[in-house]
Amino acid sequence: MCGMTAEAAIGRRERKKQATRESLIEAAFGLFTDKGFEATTVEEIADAVDVSSRTFFRYFASKEDVVLTFQEEQQVMFLELFRARPAEEPVVTALKRAAIEVARACEEGVAGFDSQRFTCLQQLMETSPAVMASSLQHQQQKQQLVAEAVAERMGVDPATDLRPHVVSAFANCGIRVASDCWQQGRLNGFGTFSEAIEQAFSLLEEGVNYPAAVTR
Amino acid sequence: MCGMTAEAAIGRRERKKQATRESLIEAAFGLFTDKGFEATTVEEIADAVDVSSRTFFRYFASKEDVVLTFQEEQQVMFLELFRARPAEEPVVTALKRAAIEVARACEEGVAGFDSQRFTCLQQLMETSPAVMASSLQHQQQKQQLVAEAVAERMGVDPATDLRPHVVSAFANCGIRVASDCWQQGRLNGFGTFSEAIEQAFSLLEEGVNYPAAVTR
């Protein structure tokens, strides 16, 4: 540990790769913010970083893929936090706490979590159907991992028990709904994203099978 | 009502349009089933019906759009059935019953609901990410309508209350999870799609905030 950072430990080639990758993301987010998602072409992004379009597709499978980078990081963090929750906590409560922590990180912009990009991603999803679609799909795909973690915590077999899948799907939904409603300025009074998440998951904790006449 | 069907009441032009549209769907599903979604080109579909590719895009906004036709119908039926549920039923219960009815219709192939196409759609979603993505997006989009119906039933304002949105999102999830797990042959013993739906929604009715040790 002679003061070498992890960055310096790896070779120049790897460093360059990371650099162009990061540059591409940076350029992409910039252009998307300025001109919108569909209006900016892959060629423009590549040109901005001075690489060929072909190279862009060696880093990202599609134009959508660039913006999902961020979501991927969120997902990883979420899963880690969830696994770290104390075992005594009921499942949904643990999921809620984990989700809130991620939301906070996004808001405050902790360690690599750029809050500006977070906002940008939210807006892109609203304005661009393509981004929305791939975001949903990505989340859906990652949901499988959450289901496994949930099953482990519950001590049941995810291959035969429906419950962990249902729970993880609902967690997904909670986050999505909170995000949507927060974006649209719903939630009378509540401002932050994490508060929206809190609210959505609390409903799930309490149960949602409301009778026809709702008074509370 | 001199024996004229609704079909004959409209003009020849409209009839032809419906015919080509239906033919396109038919041809598309056939080719998708045979060769898979990505492997069949729009041109092939168009050729099969003897129209130009350009015409295809006058009927459907995209290749994905063809397969979503069916999902759209399901959605419409679901909303109708939900609205028709007795007011005394708790919300989630009503959603469950409606979902089960739709599932039954798909299985049995009632009135325009071809059970073969239903199966095909399910498989396409599993095998083709593009289909999955657009399906998710379509469902997400239609969820707004369900939220409004839920809000109406609950007697609350969807613009300021988070609950109807959460509930409709969860309903969506329930259907999705049931579909996925049913496809993958999970659900020890339970065979039909409607039974899977039943199971998923029942969990939601009962509440899902399970403690760490699950015994039941």
Next chain:
DNA sequence: CGACACATGTCACAACATGACACTTTAAGC
């Protein structure tokens, strides 16, 4: 230094999607 692996550029190409314009069929008015 020299051999090798890897990243990138260039070229070619297929498929999706859309705009513009011309042509035919259908519907509607007199």
Next chain:
DNA sequence: GCTTAAAGTGTCATGTTGTGACATGTGTCG
């Protein structure tokens, strides 16, 4: 019935996404 407007379709051109093949440089390691 004839005319005229509207709607559907075909053809052509074009832009963008995404991928395969091959050549060329640049980094890595012995």
